[in-house]
Structures are given as C-alpha cells and as structure tokens.
Amino acid sequence: MNDNDEETGRLEAAALWYGDLQAPDVDLATWDAFRVWERDPRNAAAFRQIEASVPIIDRSLRLRTAAADVTTVPAKPRRSRRTVGAALATAAAVLALGAALLLNLRAPELPSPLTYASDVGEQRSVMLIDGSVVTLNTDTAIAILYTSRERHVSLERGQAIFEVARTGVPFVVEAGASRTRAIGTAFEVYLKPSGVAITLLEGSVHVTASEEDSLPNSERLDPDERRGRRLAPGDRLSIAADGTQVLSQVDITTGPTWRQGIVQFDNVTLEEAAAELNRYSDTKIIVPDARLASERISGTFQADAPADFAANLVLMLPVTIEEIDSQILLVPSGPTQP
Template structure:
C-alpha cells in the first residue's frame, strides 16, 4: 500500500509563500487588513492545498493557549539590546516567537501532522464588504451568516470548532456535536455552545451576545472566572474584563440585520453609528463627546440610513453636516433642524 505523504512534502512551499503566511498570522497583517485584503489572502490560500495546510499549522501553533506562557518564560531570558532607545527591546522580535515555539514541540507535534481532510476543509477565512452580507455552510453542518464589513476565521480541529470574529457581526446556527465544542472569540469575549443559535456583534470596544435558541456560556476573553450562562431570549454585553448584566428581550418581536433592521435599546449613539456604517455609502461620525455618548434606542431600517439620521437629529437636537467624504452629527442645543 502506497504511503501517503503530508501535504507539505507533496507540494513544498517556496520561501516567499511561507513568509507571506507568517507575516499574515504571526506578524499581525491579518489584524490590519481590510475586507479586500482578506479576500485576496483567502483566494491565495485556496489556490494551493499546501498553503491552506501550512496556514492551519501556523495558526494552530501561534494561537495555542500554551504559547503565551512559553513566550513569557523565554522573554525573561532573552538578551536585550542595550543600545536601543527603549530599555527592553529585543534584537530580533522573531527570535522570541521561534524560541517560544521551541518550548511547544511536544504540544505541536499533533498539530503539525497531516490533518483529517474533513477537518482541513473547515479552516477558512471569510470577509464581507460594506453593504454586503453572506451565508456560509461550514464543514460541520453549522451555518455562518455574516453582516456587512465583517471578518471571520474558521478553525476546526478534532477537539473543537473555533471561530474568530475579527470585525463586524455574525449569526451562528450551530450543528450539535458534543465531542467538539463550538467557540466564538471576538476582541473582548469568548462564547461557547454545543448546539444553538446566537448572534455576536462587535462594536468597537464592546461585544454584544444575543441568544435566539438554546444556551451558551460567555466570559471576557481573558477572564474565564467571570463566565455567565445566557439562554434564548437573553443578551449580554462584554467590554474589557466586565460582563453583564444579562438582559431579557422579546423573542417574538425580535428583528436584526438579517431582516435588514437594527434593533437597539439604550446604547450610545457612537455604537449605533457602527451599525449604520456597515451599510452606509458615506462614513458617519459623531462629532463631539455629547453626541458620541447620547443614549438612543429603537428599530432602524438599514436600507434607509438617510431617514434614520433625520429621525435621530429631530429627536435629539442634532445638527447634520455632509462634506461629501463624511457625514458628521453634532450636538445643536435644543435645535431640531437637520441640514441633510
């Protein structure tokens, strides 16, 4: 029987190909990329199974929970550059990553072995543009619905199903698999489910979790000791190291971006503009502190941003100015006049 070789041995990558993968994952290019860059990178990976396999390996090692511990341990023993302007700058920051990875050899051996093809098929990057939404069938039978201007990385292994929401908003309809928990991480939060339907919305420094079916657990990203359970008909907001309180809402009257609407209650206007900006042709900006922190609520039509702004201006005494490149909302005392 012919022995199967790992993908990397069948189709060795060039030095430039490996460098692009490391720069994207390790050097942080993914964090700075826009939707177009994400789509180009995703298409580039899909052109070659070896590239996709290598990216899965690197991402698995770099984001392994033991990596940070190893990095801290190595960091305390690395030689310092005493000639650098800052007192603690390493001569080669890549050396820290390489040294820490060396401490993880025993852990990463299993990650670097040829993966189950059905698992590899689940490792993908997804991105949407402004005013664009998408529905994606995942390899495990789950469904990923993405709002506009969203970026998501899907990383399935034999032990768990992990999703990273880098930007935007997404609804997850999770296929049941008790052997592999379904974990969604945003910048602020970690959400864990087995089989359920929930929505995760990342607005700046706040993540809002809304549960539509089943039960999930959630906690601030680095504070698992603050885990709360959130059931259908409940939502919770997570920011920094804080979570909660859990709030109930009426499931029967619930609407969201999948119906072309945004439904909010007592949030800052700055957060609402994040929602509007995903569907607006022109960037919307809150021009002063009072306007940014103004508490607003209601149901708004994402297909009619113009009318939404007029309503907000009338209700809250805001002035609206348009320069062609951006639309700015500012406090206008008691005035209800809108120039838009």
C-alpha cells in the same frame, strides 16, 4: 507510585477521555470536566500521545479485522469503553517514545483556517462542512479551524449568527474577551471596540472569559463569572474589554432585526447610534460636537439609509445636516441639553 506507574495511569486516563469525547452524544459537562483535567500539562501531553497513537492502532485493528474476515472468526461482543481505553493506553505506552521522537523531529503542521468575510452593507450566509450555518452581518470576518476536539471559530470583527449542527464535537467561538461553547444551538456574537455581546437564540451555550487572569477586573469577578455562565434563550451577556460582565434579557421572538435590514435603538447616545449605522454604509455619519453626540435617542431605522436617519433626527433634536462628499455631518442648530 513510581514515574512509570504514574505515566501509565495518565495514559490510561487520557485514553478513556479520548473514548468519551468521540461519542456522538457527548455533552457539555463531559467537555467541561475534560478541560479541567487537561489543564495539567502532563495530562495534556498524555492526551496528545493518545491522539498520535490512534492512527497506528487503527491501522492495526483494520488488519486484524481483515484477517478475521478471511478465517471467518465469529464476531466478538462489543468492547466496553474501559476495555477500549485500556487497549489504547497499553498501545500508547509502547508507541509513546517513538511518537515523541517523531514529534520532536518534525512538529505537525496545523491546517490553514477557513476564512469568510462580508463587505460593508452585505449579509452573507455560509454553510460549513459540518452542516452548521453562519450568517455574517455587514463588515464581518471569521476564521474556522476544525480539529478532532473542537470546531473553533475566531470572530475577527463584526457580528454573526451561528446555527450549530449537532455533531458531538463542541463548537467554540472566540471573540474579544469571550469564549462561547456549544454543541447544537443558535446564538449571535457581536464584537465591538468596547467589548463583545453574546445573545442566545435557542438551545444552550456556556460562555467564559477567554483570558480571565489577564483581564483588569478579573480579580473582582464573582465565582459564577469566573467559572463562566450558561445562558438561556433570550439571555444576552455583554463582556467589556476590562472583563466587566452584564447579563440582560432581550426579545428573540422575531430574531435579530439586522437580518431584515433594520436597526433598533433604545435610549442610546447619538454617538453610539452613528457608530452602529456607519457599519452598514460607506457614507459615514459624523457628530463632531461632544454635547450633541451625548444626546440620547430611541427608534427603529433602516440600516443602510444614513440620510433618512439624519432627516429623522431633525424632528427629534436641534440638529442641522451638512453633507460633504461621503460624510453626513450633524451639527447643533441651537443649544443642546446640558
């Protein structure tokens, strides 16, 4: 096969992929297969040529349709996917040189992402232009960019629930070392300094490490982890900053408790509990003693009431409370457990 034949073949394949991905019922398996095909830079370039050619082809088709209406030409049978793909590929081959020249002369400017954020102690629900709803927990920020191929969300900090409208275009959330892809479902993503946790509330999502090859533990991941995981409702996948993954199950019958202003701790260290509560208030809980910070606690607490949390600790641990300005210091009142 010569270079021209190979290029034409790539354009035909790209056109068929373009047709498939525009279908309203496109599934995740199709998107996964497309991503594998697009990894070849030559295939990706061919797909971009098809995308660049579509507006020109579309205008041509509209002109033909208008002419057909004037001359009352009978409607033709609906064209098949392969016929449409072949037409796109043929037109793209003709337009490729011109499109490449235009792209080289001036690279298209990407639209600015839409940004949303919540303040400390605030919960905020936002309806996106595609009908999806995002609920931001305290001190959370996201950036959203819509393209023809995906609805892309970057969780820059914090915690959010995504209730995804089914449009046929994948909804992708990147956070830390994770990339979560969905079509129509509901899931929570929580970005922490130590890593990210994805919890599926309903439907199905596919989670992969967004930069697997650069993660310190990527060479130790098993094949399933390297390909990513498809979660079931109640699954929580935690991905540490070094790429380590832990899959667990949680109770989702009542939904995330933070939506009711409640935090629940199950055998976590006092340091972890304080860090979580500090997200919800400008009054910060400080535990300067390392041994006290390592004490483990469980319980349910009001998220925005750090003083009440500290008062409860007096009943659970040998601790004394000292309030200084907007800080609550927890210091040992007696010997802690070694």
